[in-house]
Amino acid sequence: MHKIIHIDMDAFYAAIEQRDNPALRGKPIAVGGSERRGVVATASYEARKFGVYSAMPSLTAKRKCPSLVFVPSRAAVYREVSKQIREIFFEYTDLVEPLSLDEAFLDVTSNEKQIASATLLARELKERIRKETKLTASAGVSINKFLAKIASDFQKPNGLTVVPPEKAVPFIEALPIEKFYGVGKVTAKKMHKLSVYNGADLRQWTKEKLIRHFGKSGNYYFDIAHVQDERPVNPARIRKSLGAERTFRSDLVADQDIYTSLKGITEEVMRRMEKANITGKTVTVKIKFSDFRQITRSITVDKVVNSFDKLWELAQTLLLKVDLDTKQIRLLGITLSNFDTGEISTSEQLEMEF
Amino acid sequence: MKISVPTHSLVMSLRKVLNIVSPRSTLPVLSNVLLTASKNELSLFTTDLEICITTKITAEVESEGQTTIPAKKFGQIVSTLSGENVTIETDSELITSISSGKALFKIMGLNPSEFPKETEFQENQTLLFNKMDFLKILKKICYSSSKDQTRIILNGILLSMREGNLTAVATDGRRLALVEKVLDNQDSLIDCDVILPSKVVNELQKLLDEDGDASIKLSDSNATFIIDNTVLTTKLIEGSYPNYRQVIPASFTNSIQLPRENFSEVLNRVSIVVNESGSSVKFSLEQDEAVLEANSAEIGEANESMQVAYQGDPLSISFNPDYLKDPLKVLDCDELTLRFNDEYKPVVMLGDEGFLYVIMPMRS
Numbered sequence: 001m002h003k004i005i006h007i008d009m010d011a012f013y014a015a016i017e018q019r020d021n022p023a024l025r026g027k028p029i030a031v032g033g034s035e036r037r038g039v040v041a042t043a044s045y046e047a048r049k050f051g052v053y054s055a056m057p058s059l060t061a062k063r064k065c066p067s068l069v070f071v072p073s074r075a076a077v078y079r080e081v082s083k084q085i086r087e088i089f090f091e092y093t094d095l096v097e098p099l100s101l102d103e104a105f106l107d108v109t110s111n112e113k114q115i116a117s118a119t120l121l122a123r124e125l126k127e128r129i130r131k132e133t134k135l136t137a138s139a140g141v142s143i144n145k146f147l148a149k150i151a152s153d154f155q156k157p158n159g160l161t162v163v164p165p166e167k168a169v170p171f172i173e174a175l176p177i178e179k180f181y182g183v184g185k186v187t188a189k190k191m192h193k194l195s196v197y198n199g200a201d202l203r204q205w206t207k208e209k210l211i212r213h214f215g216k217s218g219n220y221y222f223d224i225a226h227v228q229d230e231r232p233v234n235p236a237r238i239r240k241s242l243g244a245e246r247t248f249r250s251d252l253v254a255d256q257d258i259y260t261s262l263k264g265i266t267e268e269v270m271r272r273m274e275k276a277n278i279t280g281k282t283v284t285v286k287i288k289f290s291d292f293r294q295i296t297r298s299i300t301v302d303k304v305v306n307s308f309d310k311l312w313e314l315a316q317t318l319l320l321k322v323d324l325d326t327k328q329i330r331l332l333g334i335t336l337s338n339f340d341t342g343e344i345s346t347s348e349q350l351e352m353e354f
Numbered sequence: 355m356k357i358s359v360p361t362h363s364l365v366m367s368l369r370k371v372l373n374i375v376s377p378r379s380t381l382p383v384l385s386n387v388l389l390t391a392s393k394n395e396l397s398l399f400t401t402d403l404e405i406c407i408t409t410k411i412t413a414e415v416e417s418e419g420q421t422t423i424p425a426k427k428f429g430q431i432v433s434t435l436s437g438e439n440v441t442i443e444t445d446s447e448l449i450t451s452i453s454s455g456k457a458l459f460k461i462m463g464l465n466p467s468e469f470p471k472e473t474e475f476q477e478n479q480t481l482l483f484n485k486m487d488f489l490k491i492l493k494k495i496c497y498s499s500s501k502d503q504t505r506i507i508l509n510g511i512l513l514s515m516r517e518g519n520l521t522a523v524a525t526d527g528r529r530l531a532l533v534e535k536v537l538d539n540q541d542s543l544i545d546c547d548v549i550l551p552s553k554v555v556n557e558l559q560k561l562l563d564e565d566g567d568a569s570i571k572l573s574d575s576n577a578t579f580i581i582d583n584t585v586l587t588t589k590l591i592e593g594s595y596p597n598y599r600q601v602i603p604a605s606f607t608n609s610i611q612l613p614r615e616n617f618s619e620v621l622n623r624v625s626i627v628v629n630e631s632g633s634s635v636k637f638s639l640e641q642d643e644a645v646l647e648a649n650s651a652e653i654g655e656a657n658e659s660m661q662v663a664y665q666g667d668p669l670s671i672s673f674n675p676d677y678l679k680d681p682l683k684v685l686d687c688d689e690l691t692l693r694f695n696d697e698y699k700p701v702v703m704l705g706d707e708g709f710l711y712v713i714m715p716m717r718s
Binding site for chain 2: 301313314317350353354
């Protein structure tokens with residue numbers, strides 16, 4: 001039996017800004033975006049009370065919370081703090097799998113400090129983080145990644161939720177379906193239609209039935225519902241690409257529809273890029289036709305793609321390369337890769353004027 | 355069609371045409387090579403619709419004819435054959451038998467009538483050039499062209515003909531390499547600019563492998579290179595090349611001379627400590643001394659000084675080390691000249707006759 005801890009920093013970027021600037025403490029703030037454009041990368045808890053969330057367009061956020069203060073993002077600082085926190089993790093175990101700057105899985109089944117209770121260890125980690133960075137984290141402790149991740153989200157901020165092995169099944173049974181990690185809005189809706197509202201409902205379904213309705217993901221839903229998540233904490237897991245794709249209920253034929261859909265996906269990728277604080281230099285468009293033939297087209301540019309306009313321009317360029325003719329499109333996707341390592345380059349390359 | 359050719363010469367000829375075959379072509383037949391046997395020759399033809407290339411080799415032709423077979427597979431097969439000669443025979447079902455020694459392959463082909471025809475155009479002028487000279491020009495500039503696929507014009511290289519002079523230019527907007535050469539022994543010269551796609555520049559460097567002459571036929575939209583038994587025709591990149599003259603400073607406040615090989619060695623040594631892209635090396639000048647310095651947070655630092663004749667004010671300029679290294683590898687001269695104004699203005703490097711390199715510094 002594994003002991004897994006999921007640590008999730010509370011409103012990470014916003015908390016750092018409030019820590020470093022006393023004038024922002026206690027106020028609703030949004031990191032990233034500006035009053036007029038962009039999207040919110042992180043909202044402080046004060047802002048969340050007004051219904052402001054990550055990836056919300058700035059304009060919407062400002063409408064929901066007129067006193068919202070927009071703070072520019074300081075990526076280098078967040079990376080530095082993230083590194084500091086990771087160093088703490090490494091004192092306890094090498095099995096650390098960072099999911100992003102502000103969250104990570106730790107496998108503490110056997111740990112450097114010989115702490116037998118994962119709960120005590122999680123408490124100690126939270127305490128160390130608070131002391132050394134003046135930031136709070138929420139922790140989830142359980143027997144697999146899925147449960148630990150859900151648990152860390154259970155009482156936020158500054159929470160500690162433990163799902164011991166004997167509580168795993170009741171915990172899942174009581175869990176609303178939309179809280180399942182990996183179940184998005186669309187899937188949740190579909191589940192609701194099938195009268196699946198919580199883990200207990202999900203557990204009534206056979207694997208075959210789930211696969212029939214949800215394709216490959218059916219496997220995953222079945223496994224997590226039955227506490228069968230054997231995914232190891234993988235310290236080598238480094239994100240190499242980031243993207244979004246959409247399968248259409250009815251195949252797209254008209255250029256107008258294809259462009260509109262592609263634009264929506266571009267917006268989604270941009271939201272994810274902003275959330276993960278990632279920029280890159282290679283953009284790939286994936287197209288699956290109605291006959292299931294799949295093609296990809298990619299392009300690499302010199303300057304990092306860090307704005308919606310640039311990403312959209314490249315996505316359109318790539319689409320133009322494809323002979324769409326009268327073909328019907330079943331799936332469209334956009335991926336960003338070749339990440340900018342974010343190494344803070346001390347010098348800037350000057351350009352010629354053309 | 356039935357022919358026999360020496361294996362080695364077939365391998366060499368295939369090498370010339372294989373790279374033109376695009377890995378993802380819209381027309382299946384474009385993955386194939388068109389083989390034509392007539393009189394005592396076998397010709398191999400490939401195209402990606404932008405570029406087409408034909409090369410001819412002497413063959414024993416038993417019966418004339420034409421077929422197409424998958425180019426990459428054909429290349430793989432021929433390069434592994436151990437027999438001295440290869441016999442190629444096609445039947446009426448478009449199946450091609452390839453035999454050599456005791457090996458026999460039967461490869462399915464596609465109808466040659468589906469193959470696109472060679473691009474034909476009326477040339478405005480023909481230039482004659484020495485193959486080695488032209489190769490050197492390409493080598494001295496091609497590394498500077500842009501790899502950014504959104505800047506199609508800068509992906510290519512410019513050949514500009516003005517009053518009997520040729521200027522070849524490549525730039526990615528951060529550095530620019532240029533070679534000027536007087537065109538002699540030409541019949542008549544019309545002023546014109548052509549932009550060659552980078553793929554053609556790469557292929558030409560493989561074709562221009564020995565001494566002798568070759569010719570270029572030019573029109574407004576196409577260029578054909580005739581190099582021995584090989585004819586390569588390409589569409590030109592449309593559009594106008596940026597006004598590259600404007601980035602070459604008209605005057606300089608300072609200038610130094612450096613031994614090329616020594617400078618290259620020092621640069622290679624010092625830049626060992628920088629490994630991620632985006633890092634710079636600092637080039638500082640003081641009284642009679644030049645110092646190259648580099649450092650990176652993870653590894654450490656390095657510096658090395660060189661003696662130079664310099665009397666100006668102290669000056670430090672930062673560069674992307676690769677932009678300095680690239681031209682040093684392809685120049686032949688013993689001495690380099692660097693000319694500059696201040697730390698953020700373009701720096702010019704001169705060396706071989708007709709060569710000029712502009713490099714934009716980095717701002718620390």
